[in-house]
Amino acid sequence: MKRIVFAGAGICLLLISGCMVGPNYMKPSAPMAPSFKEASPDATQSNDPWKVAQPGDQQPRGNWWEVFGDPQLDALEAQVDGSNQTLKIAEANYRQARAIIRYNRASEAPTIGVSPTISTVRNSANEPYFPQSLANNGGGNFVLPFDLSWEIDLWGRIRRSVTAAREQAQASAGDMAAVRLSLHSELAVDYFELRSADAQKKLLDDTVQAYTRALELTQNRFEGGAAPKSDVEQARTQLEQTRVADSDIEAQRAEYEHAIAILIGKPPASFSLSATPLDAKGPVLPSIPVGLPSELLERRPDIAAAERRMAAANEQIGIAQAAYYPTLSLSAIAGFQGTSATNWLTWPSRFWAVGPSLSETLFDAGRRRATKESAVAAYDGTVANYRQTTLTAFQEVEDNLAVLRVLSTESQQQHTATDAAEQTLRLFTNRYEGGVDTYLQVITAQTTALNNERNDIDIRRRQLNASVLLIKASGGDWNISKLPNS
Numbered sequence: 001m002k003r004i005v006f007a008g009a010g011i012c013l014l015l016i017s018g019c020m021v022g023p024n025y026m027k028p029s030a031p032m033a034p035s036f037k038e039a040s041p042d043a044t045q046s047n048d049p050w051k052v053a054q055p056g057d058q059q060p061r062g063n064w065w066e067v068f069g070d071p072q073l074d075a076l077e078a079q080v081d082g083s084n085q086t087l088k089i090a091e092a093n094y095r096q097a098r099a100i101i102r103y104n105r106a107s108e109a110p111t112i113g114v115s116p117t118i119s120t121v122r123n124s125a126n127e128p129y130f131p132q133s134l135a136n137n138g139g140g141n142f143v144l145p146f147d148l149s150w151e152i153d154l155w156g157r158i159r160r161s162v163t164a165a166r167e168q169a170q171a172s173a174g175d176m177a178a179v180r181l182s183l184h185s186e187l188a189v190d191y192f193e194l195r196s197a198d199a200q201k202k203l204l205d206d207t208v209q210a211y212t213r214a215l216e217l218t219q220n221r222f223e224g225g226a227a228p229k230s231d232v233e234q235a236r237t238q239l240e241q242t243r244v245a246d247s248d249i250e251a252q253r254a255e256y257e258h259a260i261a262i263l264i265g266k267p268p269a270s271f272s273l274s275a276t277p278l279d280a281k282g283p284v285l286p287s288i289p290v291g292l293p294s295e296l297l298e299r300r301p302d303i304a305a306a307e308r309r310m311a312a313a314n315e316q317i318g319i320a321q322a323a324y325y326p327t328l329s330l331s332a333i334a335g336f337q338g339t340s341a342t343n344w345l346t347w348p349s350r351f352w353a354v355g356p357s358l359s360e361t362l363f364d365a366g367r368r369r370a371t372k373e374s375a376v377a378a379y380d381g382t383v384a385n386y387r388q389t390t391l392t393a394f395q396e397v398e399d400n401l402a403v404l405r406v407l408s409t410e411s412q413q414q415h416t417a418t419d420a421a422e423q424t425l426r427l428f429t430n431r432y433e434g435g436v437d438t439y440l441q442v443i444t445a446q447t448t449a450l451n452n453e454r455n456d457i458d459i460r461r462r463q464l465n466a467s468v469l470l471i472k473a474s475g476g477d478w479n480i481s482k483l484p485n486s
Contacts, residue, residue, distance in 0.1 A: 020156025021325065022318020025311045028383050030390040033293050038401035064476045065188050067286035068464070072276065073191050076264060080183055083265025087183055090176040097169035104161040110150035110330070117143045142344040145335035152330060152356075157322035164315035167308045170483045174305030177478050181301060185472040187263045189465050190256050192278070196461035197253035199277035203453055204246035211239040211446070214429075218439060231439035238443055242450070278460055285463055288470055290401065293394060299475030300393050304483060306386040313379040320372040326360035396473035403466040411459050418456050421449040 065077045081087065119141045153159055215235040221227035261271035297303055334352035338344035361368070425445040431437040 022321040025314040030387055036398055036401055038398045062477055064471055068283035070283040077184055077187060079264040080187060084183055084263060087180055090179040094172040094176045097172035101165040101169055104165045107158045110148050113147045115145060140340045142338045145333055148332040150330040152328040154328055155322040155325045157319050160315040160318045164312040167312040171305040171308035173484050174301040177301035181472055181476045185468050188468045190259045192461055192464040194253055194256040195276055195278040196457055197249055198275045199457045201249045202277045204242060207242050207450055208246055211242055215239050234439055234443050285467055290474055296393055298480040301478050303389050303393055304480050306389040310382040310386050313382045316375040317379055320375040323368045326358050329357050400466045400470035400473055407459055407463045414455050414459050418452040421452040425449040
């Protein structure tokens, strides 16, 4: 008997390493280009906001936002990981995916259970087909069984389930990294929007003071008979319109401050930032290394997550294919059974049974075929999603390269336009004070100068935001080596 048991165990161990049915995963191709279209010819110059990555370049590592050289931004970014609730959700999803790996892996081992029972049974003397001579006052039944069940993974269904769970966990890790990158980028953008609002607020405050003095000038000239009443009303209109714009900026700033509070896990009522106008001294526009399009596939966590979901969907095809083949299971039961507590655990009370079972579905009206077709369709969907995610990543990089390239030129043009507008305003103001020109020309020059000064600030804001978005589009400090192995 022992030889039979050992022989059966050996056969089972041999069957465990059986074949695997279904397709082996091969990473599909993705749309690719040799280089980015929006690369400027002089992108390697140090004064450009981005550059083509050279072999010695280092991609952003660690806290990528530190490249802007803003301590206040660094302090805010440091609070995201430990406090943001959206990131905590992503982290919980990842831990759940890791637990599913262990759940599926448990099917590779036998399941052992025990269900002891103690009961007293008396058969009825009037029970049908039961001899009355065997009726008694009842007897005890003490049972201590140990059950074992084990599905032999002949066709790789269990192994593919474990692999699919592992790949889903890696996809979840990629999702978590993508959420983290998005949250840090959103905080940086909101921060620069707030500082831009502070700069606009300061400009409008100064403009209100200048327009107030201009109103006083027109009133004095009107009272002296050197200017008509219309000049006073025009100056007052210009002043009030600027006050309206000044008040509107306060509402915009409050919204950005509230958004930052939520990103770092604080109620808006308990968070505030002091006004720090954006200026030419900081934050700095970083030089961002941008590699080849092929490298982007290894640096974007969302692309990595989409690729891992392709691999998991491929395993589902193999699992569906395994349903066509018979299932082999090993079952065993052993224990003690007695009529009383005194003879329950004695050697003569032992019992056992062991043996394999084979099951095969002969007819299911196409259920297995439909399951496999569904798995194939789901896999095709993940392939399309992977390629679309890749295309979107290329678009985001190209968009922000183009924005930074154009804004670099536009910024210089705007500086020139602003200087010219301010000079024009000074000339028309002097000519008005000298009685040469009407106040309408001063109003026009004031409006033009203010618009140009606001454009200066806005272009700086757009450059900083595009730099953040370019870092995000290129994956930040993430790379595919950060995916967990299991």
